[in-house]
Amino acid sequence: MFPDLLDGLVANLHPAMLLLVLVGTVAGMAIGAMPGLSATMGVALLVPFTFAMDPTPGLVLLGAFYMGAIYGGSFTAILVNAPGTPSSIATAIDGYEMTKQGRSEHAIVAATVGSFVGGLVGVAFLIFLAPPLADFSLRFGPQEYFWVAVFGLTIIVSMSTGSLFKGLIGGAFGLLLATVGISPVGGDVRFTFGQPVLQGGVPLVPALIGLFTIPEVIRLVARRRREAEMADAADGDLQGWLPMVKDILSRPVNLARSSVIGTMVGILPGAGGSVANLVAYNEAKRASKHPETFGRGEVDGVVAAESANNGTVGGGFIPTLTLGVPGTPPDAIILGVLLLHGLRPGAELFTTSGDLVYTFIIALAVSAVMMAPVGLVAGRGLQRGVVALPVRYLAPGIALLSIVGAYAIRSSVIDVAIMLVLGVAAYFLSRVGIGAAPIVLGLVLGPILETGLVQGMLTSTGAAQPWLTFFTRPVSLVLVAMSALALLWPVYQARARRDRGVPAQGGAD
């Protein structure tokens, strides 16, 4: 392994290779920043171009592009509340709050540092621990995915800054939306109201754009001008990018925890960046000494979400390369490219094609490293531009971007309609205190929850009591305990605070 690792490193130092990684990273960032053009779609669009190349540079380009795209999704999430990919859902929560407070530069720097660290941590796990982690991922069966989803849903508790009841209404609405279309197990047609186009369900990316971005456009227009504070660099925030980087690096635990969470979720074939960023965000909030600042422009929220989603890149390649099981949707495409070149994933791939595999893996790390300087320049440039843009251009610009983004996914006008309907609904729901985040959470986790439950009941038909298998498997038990803890933690925290005389979080607004 180590000679190959060294060869991979040397191969990556070649100027042509560095240029290729740079091009891939920058192109990925640009595509990732466009709402609607997800990392998956971007990678698929890029595949034909790689056919003109040898397998190694082709794969390197795809990997760098993927890494960049996941990072690029943070830009629009922070600047205009439009998560560029489903991996940046949680980034928008605090990132856009920071923008509204005139701290968008700080948020962009946070996303950059987070993505850089997360990307490297994921790759480190991929290099050193791929085989045992791939084996571990196999212990996740239907029952475990069910509990992963339940654990994910406990995030509603911490995301409901106002009232828990309203958060639960939002989550239930999201779960309900997730049931539209052909059921994942059984194939029944549900809630399509006789419209065949709804058989595909509520597509995630148009829904994301609608739920997060459209209410913001309506607010911008209704208010006619932005809050005065939105202008750059309000008082009290750090000035210049270097102090900002130092500020973020001064809390290494958050960075490390979120990166590892991202990597681990990325390894699970049934979950990906869309789940990882939410879980990491939630854990950051739970571990924070001041959880009440989350949702109100907490820089650690941005760091958590962005380090987690770039962690999934390395994590996702673990089952992809060792088992031939794609860890995330873009991995499925890259796996296809491997097969096209006659490269079969498995332990053998690492020995017979070690130079290719390690060149590819190291290129992922190089891409993560390149994101930092490129992001600090391009990201902050974009930030200055957006902040300086008058609302009369900004609002229609975002609206146009939203419509194009929703349409682009599968050239469907219906997706645009779904996006707009959900957007207007989300605007009115937010007026009564029901935020977009719990709805999205329900929409993301609903299918995982349902599939896990039904598959678990089916595969254990032979057991005396099939439902008992949800409680008897070791990994399930751990997840049950984690879910219970997640539900009880806020109660404990509130009590501890009351004892110390600090007002309970979010109770009064």
Added chain:
Amino acid sequence: MTPIRTLRMVAPIAATGLVLAGCGSAGESAADYPEQRIDYVLPFDPGGESDITARLQQEPLQEELGQSVSISYQPGAGGALGWSELTRTEPDGYTVMGCNLPHIILQPLLRDDAGYETDQLKPVYYFQSTPNALLVPNDSEIETLEDFVAEAEANPGALSVGGSGDFSANHIGTLAFADAAGIDVTYTPFSGTGTAVPALLGGHVDALMSYSPQIVQLEDDVRAIAVMTEERMPGLDDVPTFVEQDYDLVDGAYRGVCVPEDTPDEVVDRLAEVFATVNEDPELVESFEEQAFVLENYDPEESIELTDERAGEYEDLLTRLELMP
């Protein structure tokens, strides 16, 4: 549905504006076909078997057609969204869509309204199939089909068989086998081969009804106990067939391309010719064999016969099992 059609027309026109300006009214005369770019649409997510196949075909297709071929995706509802969209597409031969059996037979048969009917999709060519293969983990006590049947008879319903999708080739293959062997097993659908495989490797299901490429891809970890072909597959001589063990089961997923039903026959025939030639491309043939894809050659007429024959069999089986709605 006019807005959709208008917008779908605008995109290619914008992209090929120069070509169009040069040729005037493209697509009116079948003799000159093709005069512009052809959209090869897959009704699935990128990365699957259909995608891999289309990628292999892309370059030889462009050579044969003398036009560029662009691959795009319209996933949703197990392919039904794309196929329903195809019925509303201009029948000019400039949009061809990946078409899979048994999907396009079973969806209209079993769903109240799948958004299309099987005969609204005009088959051009079926060029490939992946036979069903029954897989168990390497360390399973089940070593042969006989063991499998014995195990199922000992514990009716307890043996769990995973597969890709509901009423897919995997599902209907499991039903047909259970019916032929007179056993009771529980089929669990996964969202695709990509999620079904780890369920087998992790021991969450006892067996997998999957497709032949997995025999090769997973050769280190799984044992293929039978495959649904007439004869043993080339390169997989040690994998027995169901047929040689007295189960008359030959089935799997067939991949081809379709166009809207009103597409002129001349255009369909021209396309079929091209796909037939592409099927002889040495690189494609080699890659197919490596990955255990079976090369098929069904011209438009034979494709319709194949579809009708499969449809008849499925209807019989589902009626017998009382699964028809």
